[in-house]
Amino acid sequence: MNRYFNVSNPLFSLGFFVLILFSCEANTDDDLASSSEPIIPTNLTLDISIVGADSTNPYGDGTGVINIVANAENAIRYEFRFGNGVVVTNTTGIVQHTYTKKELHTYTVSVSAYSKNNRSVSTSEQIEILVERQPFNNLVFYDEFDVDGSPDDSKWGYNVGIGNNGWGNGEKQYYTNRPENVRVEDGLLKITAKKENYGNSAYTSARLLTEGKFDFTYGKVEVRAKLPYGEGTWPAIWMLGSNISTVSWPACGEIDIMEHWGHNQGIVQSALHTPSSFGDTRNHGSQNIEDVSTAFHVYAVEWDSEEIIFSVDGEVHYTYNPANKNNETWPFNKDQFLILNVAMGGSWFSIDPNFESSTMEVDYVRIYQ
Numbered sequence: 395m396n397r398y399f400n401v402s403n404p405l406f407s408l409g410f411f412v413l414i415l416f417s418c419e420a421n422t423d424d425d426l427a428s429s430s431e432p433i434i435p436t437n438l439t440l441d442i443s444i445v446g447a448d449s450t451n452p453y454g455d456g457t458g459v460i461n462i463v464a465n466a467e468n469a470i471r472y473e474f475r476f477g478n479g480v481v482v483t484n485t486t487g488i489v490q491h492t493y494t495k496k497e498l499h500t501y502t503v504s505v506s507a508y509s510k511n512n513r514s515v516s517t518s519e520q521i522e523i524l525v526e527r528q529p530f531n532n533l534v535f536y537d538e539f540d541v542d543g544s545p546d547d548s549k550w551g552y553n554v555g556i557g558n559n560g561w562g563n564g565e566k567q568y569y570t571n572r573p574e575n576v577r578v579e580d581g582l583l584k585i586t587a588k589k590e591n592y593g594n595s596a597y598t599s600a601r602l603l604t605e606g607k608f609d610f611t612y613g614k615v616e617v618r619a620k621l622p623y624g625e626g627t628w629p630a631i632w633m634l635g636s637n638i639s640t641v642s643w644p645a646c647g648e649i650d651i652m653e654h655w656g657h658n659q660g661i662v663q664s665a666l667h668t669p670s671s672f673g674d675t676r677n678h679g680s681q682n683i684e685d686v687s688t689a690f691h692v693y694a695v696e697w698d699s700e701e702i703i704f705s706v707d708g709e710v711h712y713t714y715n716p717a718n719k720n721n722e723t724w725p726f727n728k729d730q731f732l733i734l735n736v737a738m739g740g741s742w743f744s745i746d747p748n749f750e751s752s753t754m755e756v757d758y759v760r761i762y763q
Contacts, residue, residue: 626745679712
């Protein structure tokens with residue numbers, strides 16, 4: 395047998411070349427695989443500064459704002475988590491975040507740095523931060539009622555009539571815009587409920603509202619008022635969502651700053667009506683004030699994106715702050731308008747048969763943002 399190959403054979407030469415070619419390609423892939431190492435970010439740093447923090451205010455200035463700078467070698471993007479469910483991703487490693495939950499709270503802030511092949515490293519830091527409501531001090535609407543006669547028609551309109559089903563509460567009054575029921579006199583707005591036959595009703599009164607003239611989202615309302623007296627009177631200072639004509643009640647939301655019933659003389663109440671709780675709502679609070687019909691008091695609400703706080707003369711009696719804010723519990727992220735009225739009677743209480751007339755006097759209305 396011949397022990398030597400004849401390399402001059404054309405078929406042998408072609409096969410030998412193909413074998414060498416495949417061998418080279420296999421070696422090249424192996425070399426690349428062995429030299430390809432994962433890129434992992436290194437030296438990750440996280441720097442957090444709380445705005446306004448110093449030796450006197452270690453938890454910040456109450457705005458809830460923090461500034462963050464993260465940096466890592468070989469990082470092309472950063473993912474930040476603030477301990478409140480919020481996640482932000484960017485390529486700069488620089489971010490500002492605002493906490494909104496009121497009072498002092500502790501959060502764990504974390505950042506993950508990612509390389510171009512999606513390898514990551516992470517670090518975190520715990521912070522304590524104070525969030526306070528920023529004061530509403532910009533006066534955006536007011537009426538001091540210092541011009542005698544009819545209320546300023548650039549600010550106030552009226553509901554006139556009996557409404558549907560007695561305005562929905564079995565009320566007995568007919569609302570008018572007559573001076574007998576509503577007038578400005580001696581620096582006061584006077585809304586008077588009277589026992590008289592008018593428009594097939596046994597009582598008259600007035601209901602003023604800023605609908606179509608002024609509405610707002612978030613702010614502070616202050617109304618200094620003295621309330622009427624008598625079993626069956628139902629004065630109220632309240633607000634309705636400006637979208638009521640399109641979404642109806644209670645989807646529009648209702649904020650009752652003050653309600654008072656003459657058969658429960660010493661109690662004033664605040665309440666909210668939402669799709670999740672309306673009519674006989676569970677969202678309410680009250681306080682005892684014996685002289686509501688003989689002295690002026692400041693009835694107020696402070697309303698922001700997180701909570702609604704009700705008070706009388708600065709004393710808080712109810713705060714509404716649902717943990718889960720959605721259309722059912724929080725229709726209060728849209729404009730509302732203000733209403734002042736005195737109703738008579740209701741579906742669940744009666745009127746003193748000896749009642750003749752009584753007046754709610756309003757010294758001023760002021761709305762701040």
